[in-house]
């Protein structure tokens with residue numbers, strides 16, 4: 001055995017990387033033909049991945065074979081046919097960034113251990129703040145995803161507006177809000193009764209009059225309304241809440257306005273998206289998910305906060321620092337991210353955003369997002385033109401919801417038939433008590449050919465007898 005098997009030399013590393021790149025090449029080349037989902041004959045795969053590690057290790061080729069076999073099962077979330085839930089994509093340039101970041105293995109939770117790298121991450125966050133016209137004192141944080149961004153937002157609003165007296169704290173979100181908002185409220189220590197579900201108007205936007213009445217009634221009842229969560233694109237239908245009106249009300253009522261733009265926020269890079277999201281620039285905080293709208297691999301969310309000092313106060317003031325931190329000195333102009341969020345040690349996730357943006361340029365992302373808006377519009381028109389389907393909502397962004405004119409069983413069958421082709425994967429949801437199938441178009445790898453194929457498959461399935 002080599003003296004230091006955990007420290008491969010350059011030649012050994014080269015061989016390992018070559019084998020990994022060969023796997024990646026096979027994977028990417030196979031994506032256009034890969035089944036959109038495959039859960040058949042799982043047994044042998046689960047068995048192959050279960051053995052514990054051996055004392056002496058196993059050859060890399062053998063292990064990569066196991067990985068390849070395991071990765072082939074499940075949903076093809078990186079492929080062009082993934083139109084279910086909220087797709088991401090997985091930019092290869094971000095994978096390269098992760099390889100570099102993990103190898104450099106610098107500590108980016110604080111400024112002093114890696115000021116240059118932390119400044120790279122802070123620079124991308126500043127750029128994001130600028131996209132939403134947030135003021136110079138705005139600050140941001142990369143999180144592991146949208147749920148974490150919502151949680152950090154709720155904790156920040158809670159600390160800023162309620163202090164330690166959480167009991168009567170009351171927050172508001174629409175019936176279409178993502179479930180991570182309710183989860184965040186609970187994790188932030190607010191009672192279940194403190195979350196008010198505000199009804200939507202028939203176009204699935206928060207009913208602002210109902211919100212105003214609820215806030216007033218709660219105030220009169222001695223509660224402390226402090227936060228309203230708007231959707232910058234709902235998960236169900238991609239619908240954007242009336243952000244301007246909500247900002248007006250939040251201003252008048254002294255509420256924190258958080259916009260959950262985890263799905264839709266990056267459409268801000270496009271002219272049309274910016275128009276649809278108008279009012280978002282008035283938010284106190286905005287949750288984004290680069291692993292959705294920037295096509296990054298899973299594991300990257302972001303939170304932007306208008307008054308960065310409030311984000312810092314909620315986290316750096318949460319308890320005294322350990323004595324073992326006494327050698328760490330802050331650096332002027334470079335943030336200690338640990339002071340702005342719950343984590344101390346963390347991956348250098350900023351590189352995963354920085355490298356693709358700087359490498360490909362912003363225009364490439366804008367064009368890809370514009371393409372998604374076009375594709376959704378096209379799919380909506382094409383599906384609405386055929387007989388047998390109902391599409392009550394024109395997409396604000398890139399999610400198309402539809403149902404058959406039959407009942408719930410017909411809709412279930414249609415989805416099964418379409419997904420059974422394994423060319424695309426759609427998912428379903430419930431809106432106002434009815435079942436809908438949805439086409440969520442967000443992967444950078446989804447283009448017109450696959451959307452046309454999806455439309456044809458849906459139409460064909462809708463024509464089949466029940």
Ligand SMILES: Cc1ncc(COP(=O)(O)O)c(C=O)c1O
Pocket residue numbers: 085086144145146147148150178180233234235260261262263264289301
């Ligand atoms: C609107 C919205 N908010 C929050 C989330 C949760 O994000 P994540 O899965 O990154 O935690 C999602 C996920 O789809 C979403 O669509």
